[in-house]
Structures are given as structure tokens and as C-alpha cells.
Amino acid sequence: MSQKTSLPPTTDHPTAPHGNGRRSRREFLRSAALGAIAVATVPLLRGHMAHAATTGGRxxxxxxxxxxxxxxxxxxxxxxxxxxxxxxxxxxxxxxxxxxxxxxxxxxxxxxxxxxxxxxxxxxxxxxxxxxxxxxxxxxxxxxxxxxxxxxxxxxxxxxxxxxxxxxxxxxxxxxxxxxxxxxxxxxxxxxxxxxxxxxxxxxxxxxxxxxxxx
CATH class of the missing domain: 3.40.50.360 (Flavodoxin domain)
Structure with a gap:
């Protein structure tokens, strides 16, 4: 029986900048990179869970x-x-x-x-x-x-x-x-x-x- 995998919730609105513009840019790039990793991880986790369920069922x-x-x-x-x-x-x-x-x-x-x-x-x-x-x-x-x-x-x-x-x-x-x-x-x-x-x-x-x- 398959199980759904839940990832930590992410915000869906912009975050107010802190400090100078250079730091805001670094924060923006860091957030974008983390978001990309999270998006890429979802299908991998789902594939892993599906494989585990199939193996367990068989x-x-x-x-x-x-x-x-x-x-x-x-x-x-x-x-x-x-x-x-x-x-x-x-x-x-x-x-x-x-x-x-x-x-x-x-x-x-x-x-x-x-x-x-x-x-x-x-x-x-x-x-x-x-x-x-x-x-x-x-x-x-x-x-x-x-x-x-x-x-x-x-x-x-x-x-x-x-x-x-x-x-x-x-x-x-x-x-x-x-x-x-x-x-x-x-x-x-x-x-x-x-x-x-x-x-x-x-x-x-x-x-x-x-x-x-x-x-």
C-alpha cells in the first residue's frame, strides 16, 4: 500500500528584503535554489515510495x-x-x-x-x-x-x-x-x-x- 510523502510547507508570496540590496539578492538566489531542489526532490521521493510499496506488496x-x-x-x-x-x-x-x-x-x-x-x-x-x-x-x-x-x-x-x-x-x-x-x-x-x-x-x-x- 503506497504512502503519500509530504514535504515541509513553502511560502507562496515574496519575502520582504532585509538589509542592503546585495544581501537581498543573495537571499533571493538562495531561496530560488532551495525551491528548485525541493521541486526536483518530489518526483524522486514519490518514485522511491512507489518502489517500496511495490516491493512490499510482492x-x-x-x-x-x-x-x-x-x-x-x-x-x-x-x-x-x-x-x-x-x-x-x-x-x-x-x-x-x-x-x-x-x-x-x-x-x-x-x-x-x-x-x-x-x-x-x-x-x-x-x-x-x-x-x-x-x-x-x-x-x-x-x-x-x-x-x-x-x-x-x-x-x-x-x-x-x-x-x-x-x-x-x-x-x-x-x-x-x-x-x-x-x-x-x-x-x-x-x-x-x-x-x-x-x-x-x-x-x-x-x-x-x-x-x-x-x-
Whole structure:
């Protein structure tokens, strides 16, 4: 998020001369030179601040998997507050929309420890220092496409920040599973919210991010 740079205020009217004419001329030339420096400095400062904001924004990537749209909305909330980039985990074979069908498929995938193929991700997570990782809680942990992502794009020693939507099971054992799959990562405290309450959760998300020192 960019910040505006304020320069010290300058007068916009002539200053009454002091002393003789030679000194007044020196004062006039000095003021003109300082004014020129200030004018030249403004675009440099603005460019520096814009570069810093861009660099800061690109240090955070919000990666998410969403089936019903709840986790996508939570990811968008985090993006608004952090200024980070976003990337979606997209299975090559979409999950069925029928509730019973997707529940059964998710159960089978977890029992068999399946790694469903996912689409190539842009932007590249390797370019970021901090990864937010969002998912719905399926059968007590993250869906298997998230495991595919973690194996295709190793986290290494990056900062990993989980967030989760659910209907009563909170983060489940997903944090433990993340520690197992990403043993070198710096895993921060996760955020969880019921999917039906996502749209009103921005104050809680802001408090969580502030507590972690990420905004």
C-alpha cells in the first residue's frame, strides 16, 4: 500500500528584503535554489515510495483453494488489508458441485493420500517471502489440492500463514499437517471463520494481521 510523502510547507508570496540590496539578492538566489531542489526532490521521493510499496506488496502472496467461494472471499479480504498478490489453486479436474458427491470424493482422496493435479500457478510463489495459504476444512484438514501445491511449490523456510473457512471444525488438524509437510517453514498463527460469516469478518481479520505484525 503506497504512502503519500509530504514535504515541509513553502511560502507562496515574496519575502520582504532585509538589509542592503546585495544581501537581498543573495537571499533571493538562495531561496530560488532551495525551491528548485525541493521541486526536483518530489518526483524522486514519490518514485522511491512507489518502489517500496511495490516491493512490499510482492513480498506477500495469498494462495487459496476455494470450492463454494467462501475461502475466495476471505482471501480477497486479506489482499485488501495487506496489499499482497493473489493466486488460486485450481485442480485440473473440477470438483463436483453436488454436496454429497464432493464430500465423498474428498473423503476418498484423503484416505488414499491423493495428489490431484493442479494448473500451473501465476505469479510464481518462489518470488515471495510470505505465503498466506487458504482452504476450506474438508474432513478435518485442508483439501488434497493444497497438498499438491505444497509439493509442487516447496515452501522451504518462507513464512507460512494459514487461513481457513469451515462450518464448525475450525482449523482441525491442518496446522499439524502443514508442519509435517513444511518442516522448515516459519508457521504463524492461523485464522479461521465459519463460511457463513466470511462477509462480516474484516475487523477480525484486521486484528489477526495486526497481531502478527503483517499490517
Amino acid at each position: 513480498s506477500m502472496l495469498i494462495v487459496y483453494f476455494s470450492h463454494s467461494g467462501n475461502t475466495r472471499r476471505l482471501a480477497a479480504c486479506i489482499q485488501r488489508l495487506t496489499g499482497g498478490d493473489m493466486a488460486q489453486i485450481t485442480p485440473l479436474t473440477p470438483y463436483p458441485q453436488d454436496y454429497d458427491a464432493v464430500v465423498e470424493l474428498a473423503r476418498q482422496e484423503q484416505r488414499r493420500n491423493v495428489r490431484p493435479p493442479i494448473a500451473a500457478m501465476q505469479p510464481d510463489p518462489a518470488a515471495y517471502d510470505t505465503l498466506f495459504l487458504g482452504y476450506p476444512n474438508w474432513w478435518g484438514t485442508f483439501p488434497m489440492p493444497v497438498a499438491t501445491f505444497l509439493e509442487n511449490y516447496p515452501v522451504g523456510n518462507k513464512t507460512l500463514v494459514p487461513f481457513c473457512t469451515h462450518e464448525g471444525s475450525r482449523l482441525g488438524k491442518s496446522e499439524q499437517d502443514l508442519r509435517r509437510l513444511c518442516p522448515q517453514a516459519r508457521l504463524l498463527k492461523g485464522f479461521e471463520v465459519r463460511g457463513s460469516r466470511v462477509d462480516g469478518t474484516e475487523p477480525s481479520v484486521k486484528a489477526w494481521l495486526s497481531e502478527l505484525g503483517l499490517i
